Amino acid sequence: MKHMTNVARAASWKTASSRSERSERIRSALLSAAAEVVGEVGYAEASVTMITQRAGVGQGTFYNYFKSRQDLLDSLLPDLGEQMLDYVRDEAVGGSGFRDLEEKSFRAFFGFLKSTPQFPRILNEAESFAPAGFQKHLDNVSKRYIRFLQRSMKNGELQDYSEGELEVVAYMLMAARSYLSQRYMSPDGRSVELPRLAADAYMKFVLYGLVGRPPEEK
Structure with a gap:
C-alpha cells in the first residue's frame, strides 16, 4: 500500500x-489512513483525529462512513485482508497444480507485506x-484457502x-505464514524479508511433512 499524502487523498475524491x-474514495482514504496510523502507533493509540488528519477529511465526515472508532478498527x-487475497490471487x-500454486501464493504473501508493511x-x-474484525478476516482467508484445497x-x-x-490444514498453513512474517520482520517492524531458505523449508514441510509417509505406504 503506497503512502499517499492527505492532499493527494483529498484530490483523489475531488476529481471523482x-x-x-x-x-x-473517501471511505477508502479513511481505511488507508487508518492502516498507516495503526501500523505506526497501534490500535490503542490510533484516534479518530489522527486518522482524519491523515486522510485529509473533517471529523464530521468520518461519521458519515463509520459509526464509531471501533467500527473503523473492526473494518480495517x-x-x-481482501487486498492481500486479491494480490496473492493475481x-x-x-500456476499449475497444488505445489506450484501454493509456492506462488506463499511468496506472493510476503510480496504483499513489502508493499503493506503495517499488515x-x-x-x-x-x-x-x-x-x-479479526474473526471476519480469519473467516475470509480460511474460506478462500479451503476452496483452493478442495479444488x-x-x-x-x-x-x-x-x-x-482441509479446514485444519488451511489454518495450519495460515498460522505458518503469520509466524514466519513475525520471525523475519526487521527490528523496526517496517519490513519483512523472507530468506530463500525459509521459503524452501516451508515448501519442503508442505510437501513432505516432518517424517514423510510411513515406509509401507511409499
Missing part, C-alpha cells in the same frame, strides 16, 4: 465523476483490539486427506 465514486483488517495466476502489526493486534483434491491431489481435514 459521481457521488458514489466520491463516497467510495478485513479490508486489508500473483499466482498461471503484520494490524493482524497481530487485531485479536485484542478489533476481535470482530486441488478434486484434481487428484492431497489424496492422503479427507475433505473434513
Whole structure:
C-alpha cells in the first residue's frame, strides 16, 4: 500500500465523476489512513483525529462512513485482508497444480507485506483490539484457502486427506505464514524479508511433512 499524502487523498475524491465514486474514495482514504496510523502507533493509540488528519477529511465526515472508532478498527483488517487475497490471487495466476500454486501464493504473501508493511502489526493486534474484525478476516482467508484445497483434491491431489481435514490444514498453513512474517520482520517492524531458505523449508514441510509417509505406504 503506497503512502499517499492527505492532499493527494483529498484530490483523489475531488476529481471523482459521481457521488458514489466520491463516497467510495473517501471511505477508502479513511481505511488507508487508518492502516498507516495503526501500523505506526497501534490500535490503542490510533484516534479518530489522527486518522482524519491523515486522510485529509473533517471529523464530521468520518461519521458519515463509520459509526464509531471501533467500527473503523473492526473494518480495517478485513479490508486489508481482501487486498492481500486479491494480490496473492493475481500473483499466482498461471500456476499449475497444488505445489506450484501454493509456492506462488506463499511468496506472493510476503510480496504483499513489502508493499503493506503495517499488515503484520494490524493482524497481530487485531485479536485484542478489533476481535470482530479479526474473526471476519480469519473467516475470509480460511474460506478462500479451503476452496483452493478442495479444488486441488478434486484434481487428484492431497489424496492422503479427507475433505473434513482441509479446514485444519488451511489454518495450519495460515498460522505458518503469520509466524514466519513475525520471525523475519526487521527490528523496526517496517519490513519483512523472507530468506530463500525459509521459503524452501516451508515448501519442503508442505510437501513432505516432518517424517514423510510411513515406509509401507511409499
